[in-house]
Amino acid sequence: MSSELTRILLAEDQGMMRGALALLLGLEEDMEIVAQVGSGDDILPQALRTRPDIALLDIELPGRSGLDAAADLRVRLPECRVLILTTFGRPGYLRRAMEAGASGFLVKDGPVEDLAAAIRRVLAGERVIDPALAAAALSAGPNPLTQRERDVLSAAVDGATVVDIAAKVHLSPATVRNYLSAAIGKTGTRNRMEAVRAARQNGWL
């Protein structure tokens, strides 16, 4: 009877990965994929429609990010557990995931068997987090960048010049340079490219 199957929502942008995971989990006796989405914007609507027990969310999605969607679910569908499934084990991601109320955080590097196991553990009320990653997240400390610094740094990816950034963020070029300088200082780097890289690495963007 269907009430015994755990209902799963799967959000993942890469079609092949999504399909493969869906097929895989479909093979498990006690699981059922009730929704597959490839965009972050579809997560909440589909979740509200299909009422899954657990949502498997990638972080980097077109549209709304998986972390934002996790926060949405926390509010609008609190009985639905969230398991973040991501390529990048970035400390800041893990931190934000926990703050958004996720019950687990899994990187795609591990073996597939981990996935079903993690789902079962989350359903049982456990929190699933890679210990090494948790340590890294704690030792890295919280995000040192202010909102504006993040804005400016985000706008600085892929080579925008100071005036470009200024236009994008509606600030004076002089101010932009000040924020960039601050971000460079806080990340302990030597220029904006390194700063962007460091911030990305830590999941601070």
Place this chain on the structure above:
Amino acid sequence: MSSELTRILLAEDQGMMRGALALLLGLEEDMEIVAQVGSGDDILPQALRTRPDIALLDIELPGRSGLDAAADLRVRLPECRVLILTTFGRPGYLRRAMEAGASGFLVKDGPVEDLAAAIRRVLAGERVIDPALAAAALSAGPNPLTQRERDVLSAAVDGATVVDIAAKVHLSPATVRNYLSAAIGKTGTRNRMEAVRAARQNGWL
């Protein structure tokens, strides 16, 4: 009897993806995974040991790239077909894959069903290439960057300064700036960050 099963080598660095695809293909009646590797350096040795009919290769792998490995296989195991399976449908990648003797080029965006279908078509002697991608590769033209320009640009990723690059490539700082300038000119961009991005985008690195 085992001689009727197509023998497959699977090279993919992301553990979960690799495992999922392996399980999936294992479900097909006529296919058999004879080797799974997560590093580009393992491809050739494993292929020589297990003699697959077809190798499924990701491009961006630790160690030797999938494209390099494809070239290796062409020489050392010519009866083994190569199907490139990649996240990024970059024109330059496709071009290089064809030059390396690949029989097919598949992006991971599509549905999983495409994979088994592509394998069968390749085995049947067809070439499998996404038509839109082929058009893009042709319209983009060949890689305009010289070897040195590529070297310098590659060394310039993630914010290395001119002296850093010079040290890495064993060139004079002044020369490095010349090459960077040339690369910026050829890519039609305004600075090295944009040049790196553009070159990456096109698969010219």
Place this chain on the structure above:
DNA sequence: GGACGCCCATGACATTTGTCTTCCCCCGCC
């Protein structure tokens, strides 16, 4: 042999970037 293209290197120059100091305005707080 000459033309061409790539490689490597310099020097000069204009522009952009990164740093620091100072200033104004607004808000919250004692």
Place this chain on the structure above:
DNA sequence: GGCGGGGGAAGACAAATGTCATGGGCGTCC
């Protein structure tokens, strides 16, 4: 009212970056 603090802006300055012209060496192709 006085006092700080943060956001935004500006100016001045040094350092890094991007451009250009020039020159030499080397290999290939006509």
